[in-house]
């Protein structure tokens with residue numbers, strides 16, 4: 043099992059800098075995911091590790107051996123790097139059987155014939171396809187083809203496994219199944235792995251650590267919970283689904299919490315400033331009173347309440363005049379488990395998510411009746427859960443976000 047050390051990796055395609063000065067350490071048997079939007083340099087990074095691209099600067103060391111160094115002029119070709127790779131397109135040989143596809147890397151390495159069969163059958167067993175060895179590779183479903191590709195990556199027991207969006211060609215249900223299988227597989231085989239995806243659920247479920255990338259750079263590296271709960275930059279928050287962003291100002295600092303005054307929302311009393319809500323003080327460096335900030339919160343961190351302040355549904359908090367804001371419901375989306383509301387507050391669009399009321403199990407229900415609490419057009423009071431907020435110092439433009447207006451509530 044090898045560890046991977048990447049230092050100062052830079053790769054350009056003409057005028058485009060695909061990866062810029064990237065540092066990354068992957069420990070032995072660790073599973074690290076590169077997460078980020080399209081074009082941020084994930085595939086390029088993976089291809090540099092595999093040896094399918096030559097970087098312009100920087101070096102990569104696998105298991106103590108420098109496999110590429112632009113400065114020292116070292117380049118170890120892909121077949122000598124002991125790396126297995128799974129691509130988004132399964133890249134199987136269509137004219138070969140399942141067995142022959144999986145055996146291919148062993149034949150390239152000139153593994154003796156009698157050792158090939160047991161290794162191939164073991165790899166096919168690992169992915170649950172032992173009974174399919176004789177089939178032509180093309181006579182399989184998408185999910186099965188992806189498992190053949192996985193078996194082919196595993197068969198030579200490489201030190202390092204690289205995955206480039208292996209699930210993105212599968213339909214939603216199959217993708218969820220394969221994600222579960224990959225999770226149990228990664229626990230069993232304990233290979234050093236770098237996984238690339240733009241899907242946050244895959245990243246959160248599979249990884250020991252996640253690297254959030256944007257424009258060729260690593261923005262934040264951390265455990266899944268750390269990334270999900272404590273995004274360090276506005277870009278990371280946007281990418282991880284903090285779908286509401288308020289403009290605000292720090293008006294108080296007390297142990298571990300900021301008081302943030304929002305620019306929108308109804309003041310508690312006439313003449314007051316905007317509503318003030320508490321938010322965890324996790325910024326580095328700490329912010330002072332007066333600092334301009336963005337306050338980001340997921341739709342699940344906003345709770346609907348009736349205009350008089352009484353709570354609704356599963357979550358609703360108590361009335362708190364200084365924390366609430368009021369708006370008009372412009373769209374209501376029933377999602378089964380949840381209901382999502384788009385709410386207009388002073389010309390800004392907020393997304394509020396609440397648990398859907400499952401109804402009375404003994405009541406057959408009136409098909410004409412609508413059980414959802416807020417109709418479109420009705421007034422909603424919104425409360426903010428301070429524990430689910432994240433605060434960022436406001437800059438002119440959130441770095442890594444191409445079009446800030448599409449994401450912010452800034453006027």
Ligand SMILES: Nc1ncnc2c1ncn2[C@@H]1O[C@H](COP(=O)(O)OP(=O)(O)OP(=O)(O)O)[C@@H](O)[C@H]1O
Nearest residue numbers: 055058059060079080081082083084085086087240
């Ligand atoms: N062979 C190439 N020639 C020219 N430009 C390239 C090439 N490969 C990638 N790029 C550019 O480099 C940047 C990073 O591309 P890369 O494929 O690494 O992104 P990615 O994060 O994998 O995106 P996606 O999620 O869409 O697969 C992009 O701007 C892309 O257009």
Ligand SMILES: [Mg+2]
Nearest residue numbers: 084085086206
């Ligand atoms: Mg890619």
